[in-house]
Amino acid sequence: MTSLGSHAFFNCKSLSEVKFESGCAITKIEAYTFAGCSSLEMISVPSTVTTIDGYAFYGCTALEGFDFPQGLATIGIYGFAGCSAMGELDGFADSEITSLGSGAFSACNGLSSVELPENLVVIGSSAFADCTKLLDVTIHDIVQSVGPFAFSGTPWFYENTDDYLIVGDGVLIKCNVNPNASDTVGMIDLNGLGIKAIDCACFANAGALSDNMSTPYTDADAYKYYSSLKYLVIPEGVTYIGAYAFYGCQWLESVDLPSTLTVIGSDAFNCYFGGSYVNATISLMDCPKLETIGSSAFCGWESITDIEIPDSVTSIGYDAFKETRAFYDFADRALASGEESDKYKIVGDNILLWVYAAKGQTEIVIPDGVKAVASGACQGWASALVYENIDTIDDVGISEIAKSQWRITNVVTSIVLPATVEAIGDYAFFNCRGISKIVVPDSVTSIGASAFYFCSNLTSVWLGTKIEAIGASAFGLCMGLEYFTVPESVKSVGSGAFCGCAALKELALPSQASIGSGVVDGDCIMLQTVYAPLDCRSRIIDVTGSSVGINVEYYLNK
Numbered sequence: 001m002t003s004l005g006s007h008a009f010f011n012c013k014s015l016s017e018v019k020f021e022s023g024c025a026i027t028k029i030e031a032y033t034f035a036g037c038s039s040l041e042m043i044s045v046p047s048t049v050t051t052i053d054g055y056a057f058y059g060c061t062a063l064e065g066f067d068f069p070q071g072l073a074t075i076g077i078y079g080f081a082g083c084s085a086m087g088e089l090d091g092f093a094d095s096e097i098t099s100l101g102s103g104a105f106s107a108c109n110g111l112s113s114v115e116l117p118e119n120l121v122v123i124g125s126s127a128f129a130d131c132t133k134l135l136d137v138t139i140h141d142i143v144q145s146v147g148p149f150a151f152s153g154t155p156w157f158y159e160n161t162d163d164y165l166i167v168g169d170g171v172l173i174k175c176n177v178n179p180n181a182s183d184t185v186g187m188i189d190l191n192g193l194g195i196k197a198i199d200c201a202c203f204a205n206a207g208a209l210s211d212n213m214s215t216p217y218t219d220a221d222a223y224k225y226y227s228s229l230k231y232l233v234i235p236e237g238v239t240y241i242g243a244y245a246f247y248g249c250q251w252l253e254s255v256d257l258p259s260t261l262t263v264i265g266s267d268a269f270n271c272y273f274g275g276s277y278v279n280a281t282i283s284l285m286d287c288p289k290l291e292t293i294g295s296s297a298f299c300g301w302e303s304i305t306d307i308e309i310p311d312s313v314t315s316i317g318y319d320a321f322k323e324t325r326a327f328y329d330f331a332d333r334a335l336a337s338g339e340e341s342d343k344y345k346i347v348g349d350n351i352l353l354w355v356y357a358a359k360g361q362t363e364i365v366i367p368d369g370v371k372a373v374a375s376g377a378c379q380g381w382a383s384a385l386v387y388e389n390i391d392t393i394d395d396v397g398i399s400e401i402a403k404s405q406w407r408i409t410n411v412v413t414s415i416v417l418p419a420t421v422e423a424i425g426d427y428a429f430f431n432c433r434g435i436s437k438i439v440v441p442d443s444v445t446s447i448g449a450s451a452f453y454f455c456s457n458l459t460s461v462w463l464g465t466k467i468e469a470i471g472a473s474a475f476g477l478c479m480g481l482e483y484f485t486v487p488e489s490v491k492s493v494g495s496g497a498f499c500g501c502a503a504l505k506e507l508a509l510p511s512q513a514s515i516g517s518g519v520v521d522g523d524c525i526m527l528q529t530v531y532a533p534l535d536c537r538s539r540i541i542d543v544t545g546s547s548v549g550i551n552v553e554y555y556l557n558k
Contacts, residue, residue, distance in 0.1 A: 006030035006053070006517065009037060016062070018043040029056045031076070031517055038062060045069060052079050054101060061085060064110075068092045077101040077124065084109045093117055093138075100127050102147060109133055116140060123150050125243070130154075143168025148201035148244040152221045170196035170237075175203060179228045186230030186253075195235065199242035203229065208248025208273045227251055236260055241268045243294060248273060250300075252280035261287045265294045272300025272323045279303045285310055293320050295375060295426070305329065313348035318375035318426050321353070331356050331400035346370060350420070352377045356400075357407040359391050362434075363414040372423040375448060380409030380431030409433050419443055424451050426471065433457055436480070440464045447474050449494060456480065463487050469494075472516060476500050482526075486510050493519060502526065509533065 001024045009015060010032050016039045020026075028051040034040060035058040047069045054076030057063060063083045068091040080086065081103050089105075093115040102124035105111065111131045115138040116123070125147030128134060134154040146167065151157035157165075157174065165174035172195045179188050190198075201209075204222035209215065223229070229249050234241070236258045243265035246252070250271045271278035277300050284290060288310050295317030298304060304324040309316075321327055334342045334356040345354040350371040355364060355378040364378060382405065387393060390406040413434040417424075419441045426448035429435075437460035438452065444464050449471035452458060459480040467487055472494030475481065481501050485508040486493060495516030498507060500523045508531040509515055515536040520527055 001026060004028075004030065004033060007032045007035075009034050011036035013038050015039060016041050020044070020046050024048070027051065029053060031055055032058070035059055047071065050074070050096075052076060054078055055081075058082055065090055068095045070094055071096060073097060074099065075101055075104045078103040078106065080104060080108060081106045082108075086110050087112070089114060098122070100124050102126055103129065106130055112136065114138070116143070118142065121145070123147060125149055126152065128154055139167040141169055143171060145197060145240065145242065146171050146173050146199045148199075148204075148242065149221065150200055152217075158220045164190075164193055164195075165202075166193065166195065170194050171200075172198050173200035173202050175223055178225045179230070180225070184231060186228055186251075187233070188229060188231070189233040189235075190238070191233060191235040193235075195238055197240040197242065198234070198238065198245045199240070201242070201244035201247060203246045203249060204244050205248025205250070208250075208271075209244070212248075212273045222247075223249075230254075232256065234258055234261075239263065239289075241265055243267055245269075247271075250276050250278045252278050255280055255282045257282065257284070257287050259286060259288060262289050263292045263294075264290070264297050266317055267296045267299075268294060269301065270296045270299045272296075276300065277302035277323070284308060284313075288312055291315065293317060295319060296322065299323050307345065307347050307353060309348040309351075311349050313351065314372065315423075316348065316351055316353060316372075316374040316425070320375075327354075328399055328401055330354055331404055334358070335400050341367075344370075354401075355404075355408070357404045357412055359403075359407070360411070361407065362412055363416070364408075364412055365416045366418055366421070368418040369420050370418060371420060373417075373421060373425055373428045375425035376427045376430065377425065378408060378415065378429050378432065379405060379427050380429075380433065380454075381406045382431065417441055417444075422446075424448055426450055427453065430454060436460065438462070440467065442466055445469070447471060449473055450476060453477055465489055468492070470497055472496055473499060479503055482506075484508070486513070488512070492516075495519070496521065499523065505529070507531070509536075 004026050015037045024046045025048050027048050031053040032055045035055045038061050040060045041062045044067050049069050050071050051074045055078050057080050058078050059082040061084050064085045072095040086108050087110040095117050096119055097117045098119050099122040103126045106126050106129040109132050112133045113136040118140050121144050123146045127150045129149050130153035134156050137156050163177050166172050179186050205226040206217040206219050206222040209217040226249050230253045232255045238258050239260050240263045245268045247267050247270050285308050290313050292315045297320045299319055300323045304326050307326050330345050343356040344367055347353050350369055352370045352373045390403050409431045415435055422443055424447045428451045431454045433456050436457050439462045442464040445466050446469040450473045452475050453473050454477045456479045458478045468491045470493045473496045475498050477500040479502045482503050483506045488510045490510045490513050492514045496518050499521040503526055504524050505526050506529045
């Protein structure tokens with residue numbers, strides 16, 4: 001045996017033991033292979049295994065132990081989540097794992113002690129969350145990133161009373177300092193601690209998290225003095241601010257960022273919840289090395305009246321500056337000016353941040369020179385409210401930017417991309433229902449998640465010759481597509497990339513690409529043929545979803 005497909009033993013609830021014959025040469029345990037095998041107590045995978053995909057052993061509640069092969073390099077998201085009987089991770093510390101997926105060992109309630117691999121660099125979000133008996137964790141100096149809530153719900157994290165819990169290569173993951181006890185009341189000054197990264201949602205407002213994420217977070221999960229934090233000094237040497245790091249800290253008045261900063265993660269400073277805003281001052285121009293600003297990073301910062309971003313920034317996430325004064329002023333200025341140049345907000349390294357569609361405008365021509373279309377830059381109407389014609393409604397509660405998004409969905413019929421564009425971000429053209437065709441220039445190398453999601457009238461797509469990645473749900477709910485050929489240049493196609501494409505009859509995937517699970521689903525009711533790499537046959541349609549009525553023929557596409 002050289003291959004064992006995904007879902008191979010999915011939900012075999014009576015299966016108690018699995019043996020692999022000597023000489024079995026499989027290298028991967030694919031997604032969901034043993035998920036839901038709630039009676040599985042014993043399994044010893046071959047030493048040739050280097051990858052355990054997401055959810056591979058999810059919910060194996062009887063699995064008491066697992067011998068991790070020394071050559072194991074990857075554990076995907078929720079790989080062992082819910083393995084509540086697992087008491088130890090044999091060989092885990094000696095494996096070659098460099099990155100641990102989100103939720104990989106979450107709710108493994110039998111674990112009391114864990115030594116992480118010496119080569120581990122990245123610990124994913126919620127990796128050990130709700131391991132309620134985990135008292136001892138050994139993290140080696142090489143670790144550079146610890147995802148949000150990685151150790152939430154563990155006594156090791158909850159019971160730590162150090163002023164600052166710093167692990168790995170200078171990663172701050174918890175703070176117990178009351179800013180009202182500092183010389184400047186309300187200040188946290190992180191100078192002199194050797195910090196290189198701020199991670200694990202260590203200053204987040206637990207109450208805001210609970211309100212927005214439907215999860216019962218407590219002060220023990222985040223920062224119990226969040227309401228006292230007004231002034232923040234992040235020292236030189238810090239290169240990374242992780243996702244949710246200061247989420248919901250709405251009382252901030254000023255934040256000093258270092259010149260060494262390269263990444264601001266998703267929701268890092270998001271303060272928009274329950275209609276609240278933050279009025280803190282901040283300057284991104286002080287960060288000449290900044291490259292990435294994550295989704296919703298500064299959402300709700302009323303004090304941001306204009307977006308000034310250094311040329312070093314190459315990626316801006318979805319809604320990074322939504323609900324700021326600048327967000328609304330952009331559309332108001334474009335309306336007042338009437339000039340074509342004022343319809344496009346371009347920042348950083350020629351990144352198109354926002355597009356304004358004027359009343360009656362049917363075509364959007366993105367300016368030449370734009371290198372990237374930011375996440376959500378040209379997104380359509382996202383509200384559940386339905387209007388026949390928003391331009392005839394006298395409602396002062398509807399902002400000009402919202403009207404623009406309604407027009408993008410209901411009025412715009414053509415979008416033209418320049419030959420300079422290299423990347424199309426997540427949700428970039430979400431809900432552009434009026435467009436029937438799109439030509440992606442040869443210059444484009446990546447299309448983000450849900451980039452053309454719900455472009456329901458899209459019937460023709462021409463993809464350039466240099467595209468290497470198509471994100472999850474990129475063409476989901478494009479219900480006009482009948483035939484789609486993904487170029488051979490593409491190296492990865494994300495999960496659900498063509499889900500909900502009700503008219504799709506034939507899909508040709510590239511022969512050498514990595515294909516995510518559930519590329520098509522039960523709503524692809526007209527699908528007859530899929531051409532795909534042989535090694536992904538079993539996961540083209542996710543069997544955990546509805547796949548009844550789809551007739552698919554698989555071929556090895558060389």
